[in-house]
Amino acid sequence: MSPTFVGRWHGFWLEALRANAVASERDARVSAVSKTIRQMIQIALMATGAVLILQFHASGGVMIGATIIGSRAVSPIELLTGSWKSIIAAGLARDRLNQLLSGAPQREQGMPLPAPKGHVKVTAVSYAVTSTRRTVLSNVAFELLPGEFLGVIGPSASGKSTLGRLLVGAWPCTAGAVRLDGANIYSWPRAALGRFIGYLPQDVELFAGTVRDNIARMVEGDPDGVVRAAQLAHAHEMILALPHGYETEIGENGHWLSGGQSQRIGLARALYGDPRYIVLDEPNSNLDGVGEQALAQTLAELKSMAVTVVIIAHRPSVLMGVDKILVLNPNGGVAAYGPTQDVMPQFVGSAGGDAAKAGRSLATATPERAQG
Numbered sequence: 337m338s339p340t341f342v343g344r345w346h347g348f349w350l351e352a353l354r355a356n357a358v359a360s361e362r363d364a365r366v367s368a369v370s371k372t373i374r375q376m377i378q379i380a381l382m383a384t385g386a387v388l389i390l391q392f393h394a395s396g397g398v399m400i401g402a403t404i405i406g407s408r409a410v411s412p413i414e415l416l417t418g419s420w421k422s423i424i425a426a427g428l429a430r431d432r433l434n435q436l437l438s439g440a441p442q443r444e445q446g447m448p449l450p451a452p453k454g455h456v457k458v459t460a461v462s463y464a465v466t467s468t469r470r471t472v473l474s475n476v477a478f479e480l481l482p483g484e485f486l487g488v489i490g491p492s493a494s495g496k497s498t499l500g501r502l503l504v505g506a507w508p509c510t511a512g513a514v515r516l517d518g519a520n521i522y523s524w525p526r527a528a529l530g531r532f533i534g535y536l537p538q539d540v541e542l543f544a545g546t547v548r549d550n551i552a553r554m555v556e557g558d559p560d561g562v563v564r565a566a567q568l569a570h571a572h573e574m575i576l577a578l579p580h581g582y583e584t585e586i587g588e589n590g591h592w593l594s595g596g597q598s599q600r601i602g603l604a605r606a607l608y609g610d611p612r613y614i615v616l617d618e619p620n621s622n623l624d625g626v627g628e629q630a631l632a633q634t635l636a637e638l639k640s641m642a643v644t645v646v647i648i649a650h651r652p653s654v655l656m657g658v659d660k661i662l663v664l665n666p667n668g669g670v671a672a673y674g675p676t677q678d679v680m681p682q683f684v685g686s687a688g689g690d691a692a693k694a695g696r697s698l699a700t701a702t703p704e705r706a707q708g
């Protein structure tokens with residue numbers, strides 16, 4: 337694609353040059369006009385002074401003084417023309433800030449609460465994009481007791497990742513609420529909540545720093561906690577095999593790591609601290625067979641620790657041990673929800689009964705099942 341990009345860049349470059357030439361021509365014209373006016377004022381002052389001296393109304397000193405005062409008087413105007421660009425830039429910057437702040441209203445934070453147990457209740461949650469008013473999710477509801485696992489499946493762009501962000505309180509719900517131990521998760525004080533929840537986004541989003549910094553969520557984490565989280569994520573051996581182990585720099589956005597490595601370090605970050613509630617957005621999308629087995633073991637350990645887990649998945653292989661399944665339809669509504677043994681069979685034998693209705697959505701979400 338390089339010739340095309342060079343061509344496009346060349347076009348932009350020419351346009352920039354042309355705009356630059358027009359701007360500097362205007363600039364020269366404006367400064368020429370202001371300079372002319374200033375010089376004419378100076379000449380007028382001098383001429384008036386000369387006439388007054390010739391008529392013996394004033395002395396030479398008065399004329400010089402008047403010229404100096406006159407040039408002082410016009411200099412603020414000249415300064416203003418010179419700094420007009422900055423004044424306009426400041427106005428534009430203020431508008432941008434106002435726009436940004438009105439788009440992201442300040443989060444109301446409640447008072448600190450005791451450590452949650454992991455009881456998640458989602459009541460009639462909807463989400464609409466503010467700018468376009470398009471509804472991404474509508475009327476999603478479910479309840480998880482501490483230690484219960486939920487699998488969320490659905491076709492691409494059905495709102496699974498959006499639901500994940502609402503479930504950890506990263507975004508506010510347009511309607512309804514996500515409650516953790518009865519309290520709205522969005523208004524739970526963020527710094528206090530972080531210790532008790534874990535979130536693995538779909539694109540893992542690691543930060544520039546060492547593996548240790550990333551697992552400890554960019555604070556000076558205690559080494560024991562970091563290793564414990566890595567071991568729980570079955571990433572300990574993989575991390576030790578990196579050039580400097582836990583102190584390996586991973587580069588901007590973790591781009592010195594492979595996709596699978598990033599995902600396993602992201603999982604360790606989600607497990608850091610004392611999580612009671614974890615949301616994993618397609619945790620197996622970059623994993624090989626070994627990685628998937630490790631993930632299954634991690635989930636089994638979380639089950640024994642009675643951690644509440646929501647797994648968003650495209651491939652059903654990680655959904656083996658979940659207690660409940662939520663199926664989203666392409667419009668972000670709930671196509672099916674219930675205990676795994678009730679929901680799964682509807683979609684496995686896709687020829688029978690109810691399946692034709694909701695099965696269309698699941699057929700895209702779970703190709704292996706649909707074929708199998």
Ligand SMILES: Nc1ncnc2c1ncn2[C@@H]1O[C@H](COP(=O)(O)OP(=O)(O)O)[C@@H](O)[C@H]1O
Binds near residue numbers: 490493498
């Ligand atoms: N902030 C946003 N602005 C505009 N559209 C969004 C935003 N977030 C999500 N969407 C839209 O919502 C839909 C669902 O996205 P997503 O939750 O990522 O789907 P999934 O994870 O199921 O593939 C997509 O059509 C996407 O374009």
Ligand SMILES: [Mg+2]
Binds near residue numbers: 497538
């Ligand atoms: Mg997604």
